[in-house]
Amino acid sequence: MGMRELVEELNRRRTRLAELGGAEAVARQRAAGKLTVRERLARLFDADSFVEIGAHATHHADHPSMAGRETPADGVVTGFGRIDGRPVCTIAYDFTVMAGSMGRTGETKCSRVREMALTKRVPLVWLIDSAGARIQEAAGSGWFASSGYLFREEVILSGVVPLVAAMMGPGAAGTAYIPGLADFVPMVKGTSHMALGGPPLVKAVVGEDVSSEELGGSRVHTEVSGVADLEVPDDVACLQAVRDYLSYFPSSNLAPPPDGAADDPADRRDDGLLEVVPDSPRRAYDMHRIVERIVDHGRFFELKPSWARNLIVGLARMGGHSVGIVANQPLHLGGALDVNAADKAARFVTLCDAFNVPLLFLQDVPGFMVGTKVEREGIIRHGAKMLYAVAEATVPKVTVIVRKAYGAGYYVMCGRAYEPDLIVAWPTAEISVMGPEGAVNIIFRKQIGAAADPDGERRRLVEEFRRMIGPYVSAGHAHVDDVIDPRETRPTVIRALELARGKRIERPWKKHGVLPV
Amino acid sequence: MPEEVRAHITGVVFQVVAQAGSKVAAGDPILILESMKMEIPVEAPRAGVVRSIPVAEGQTVQEGDVVAVLE
Numbered sequence: 040m041g042m043r044e045l046v047e048e049l050n051r052r053r054t055r056l057a058e059l060g061g062a063e064a065v066a067r068q069r070a071a072g073k074l075t076v077r078e079r080l081a082r083l084f085d086a087d088s089f090v091e092i093g094a095h096a097t098h099h100a101d102h103p104s105m106a107g108r109e110t111p112a113d114g115v116v117t118g119f120g121r122i123d124g125r126p127v128c129t130i131a132y133d134f135t136v137m138a139g140s141m142g143r144t145g146e147t148k149c150s151r152v153r154e155m156a157l158t159k160r161v162p163l164v165w166l167i168d169s170a171g172a173r174i175q176e177a178a179g180s181g182w183f184a185s186s187g188y189l190f191r192e193e194v195i196l197s198g199v200v201p202l203v204a205a206m207m208g209p210g211a212a213g214t215a216y217i218p219g220l221a222d223f224v225p226m227v228k229g230t231s232h233m234a235l236g237g238p239p240l241v242k243a244v245v246g247e248d249v250s251s252e253e254l255g256g257s258r259v260h261t262e263v264s265g266v267a268d269l270e271v272p273d274d275v276a277c278l279q280a281v282r283d284y285l286s287y288f289p290s291s292n293l294a295p296p297p298d299g300a301a302d303d304p305a306d307r308r309d310d311g312l313l314e315v316v317p318d319s320p321r322r323a324y325d326m327h328r329i330v331e332r333i334v335d336h337g338r339f340f341e342l343k344p345s346w347a348r349n350l351i352v353g354l355a356r357m358g359g360h361s362v363g364i365v366a367n368q369p370l371h372l373g374g375a376l377d378v379n380a381a382d383k384a385a386r387f388v389t390l391c392d393a394f395n396v397p398l399l400f401l402q403d404v405p406g407f408m409v410g411t412k413v414e415r416e417g418i419i420r421h422g423a424k425m426l427y428a429v430a431e432a433t434v435p436k437v438t439v440i441v442r443k444a445y446g447a448g449y450y451v452m453c454g455r456a457y458e459p460d461l462i463v464a465w466p467t468a469e470i471s472v473m474g475p476e477g478a479v480n481i482i483f484r485k486q487i488g489a490a491a492d493p494d495g496e497r498r499r500l501v502e503e504f505r506r507m508i509g510p511y512v513s514a515g516h517a518h519v520d521d522v523i524d525p526r527e528t529r530p531t532v533i534r535a536l537e538l539a540r541g542k543r544i545e546r547p548w549k550k551h552g553v554l555p556v
Numbered sequence: 557m558p559e560e561v562r563a564h565i566t567g568v569v570f571q572v573v574a575q576a577g578s579k580v581a582a583g584d585p586i587l588i589l590e591s592m593k594m595e596i597p598v599e600a601p602r603a604g605v606v607r608s609i610p611v612a613e614g615q616t617v618q619e620g621d622v623v624a625v626l627e
Contacts, residue, residue: 319595321590321593321594321595322595323594323595323596323597369594370597371564371596372564372565372591372592372596373565373591373592373593373594373595373596374594375565375591375592375594405592405593405594406592408565408592410566412566412619474593476593477593
């Protein structure tokens with residue numbers, strides 16, 4: 040055969056690969072409201088930038104049920120492309136080929152891509168739409184005993200390059216720990232699920248009858264378990280969310296995050312900031328109203344918005360610079376920290392610190408929750424994770440005390456002792472080991488009991504105590520750097536972030552700390 | 557279908573905002589609890605009509621207690 044005939048044969052093979060798992064399976068994929076794997080990659084990457092590797096891969100299983108079976112690309116499309124001009128690697132499962140199950144050849148491809156991401160220091164994005172391990176190939180101890188390397192390799196990648204696992208279909212068992220180890224996990228509402236064991240296995244092993252949606256749908260993982268970060272309405276929104284997320288991060292931990300356009304004036308003062316915090320220090324308000332007034336163009340990419348709602352975390356830009364925001368939310372549980380809020384903060388702070396993204400803390404925290412329920416849940420252990428993460432973080436840190444800064448809540452929200460590069464207070468700030476009511480009841484218990492009018496005496500003492508915890512007292516001791524007009528928050532934070540750009544902190548050498556997980 | 561609204565924190569009922577028969581939108585406060593020295597609203601999880609509020613101001617409620625029923 041001459042070269043032209045050989046190229047024709049190559050083109051015939053490529054045409055066949057473009058048909059994925061066949062017309063019928065593709066029609067089922069579309070009927071389920073899902074894009075095909077190649078349509079997804081076309082949207083994920085910049086136009087015409089995707090380079091595929093392993094397209095001609097196929098299964099080599101000798102199990103009788105696999106005889107004569109075709110598995111185009113062996114059920115997973117792998118390669119690299121560009122997102123906003125920067126290289127990104129991908130592993131995208133194809134549900135039209137044996138339900139996107141993980142075959143041996145497919146996994147060889149995935150391993151190759153993980154190695155590319157690691158050695159070239161570029162982010163890795165999984166698009167997961169897979170029934171899990173291909174039982175026809177994995178059953179029996181022969182191959183299984185050497186498998187599982189995918190998770191070990193993912194752990195090695197963690198904190199070196201950004202890892203995104205987009206749930207765009209099922210992710211069962213073998214594919215469920217991929218999101219478990221990833222940095223960012225969006226889930227498509229209605230079509231995606233994840234569970235260590237799918238409904239048939241659950242039925243067989245523990246006898247429970249449950250649908251995949253109830254077991255591990257997007258609502259479960261974005262509102263109850265906290266495993267996923269974001270529920271998105273469809274595939275298109277999911278792929279856009281992946282692109283948006285990555286825009287805040289560098290390609291690897293060796294680089295600073297890319298700057299966006301500084302096209303929102305750094306000295307913009309928003310009068311609305313004077314109206315957000317109610318006059319009564321006990322009244323709730325929505326912390327989002329402050330966040331959106333101080334970040335560039337009001338754009339805030341919130342993570343886990345429906346889980347542990349008493350704490351807000353997310354990404355934004357200020358003066359064009361990427362910044363991670365950790366803010367208490369008085370609207371839920373009064374902003375008090377519980378086990379899930381502490382986990383949410385610890386994870387987010389670790390994420391930002393790993394990738395050189397500065398942190399902004401907005402404090403209005405009445406403390407950690409107390410009582411039998413949270414003690415039994417291990418609030419000390421969970422709170423310790425947040426302490427650990429905030430203390431360990433060496434990225435630029437800026438703290439704004441909006442209102443309450445009570446107890447250990449003040450510490451973990453990057454109080455003065457946690458190396459903030461700047462810490463400022465609004466005039467409404469209350470900084471204290473505990474709130475006035477609690478403190479007065481403990482310190483003056485006898486005096487109140489002996490008073491002719493105990494309630495009146497308590498009120499008088501509370502007012503007296505409240506004057507001791509205001510911002511000018513701590514500013515007078517030079518323990519907060521300044522008291523600011525709320526409208527000065529944006530310019531102040533941006534200047535502090537610019538000061539801290541060259542921040543270097545060296546810690547003593549250690550292999551690693553002992554995580555209080 | 558009636559939906560039970562539960563307290564998400566242990567505390568004292570500070571103020572009952574809605575009443576039986578009130579129309580509420582998702583996110584409207586039905587009542588306000590006092591806990592952690594904060595006034596913490598219990599919001600309607602969805603739009604509907606309040607069927608009953610089985611708690612009174614000053615009463616202590618545990619996390620998970622039913623504090624309102626929507627229909």
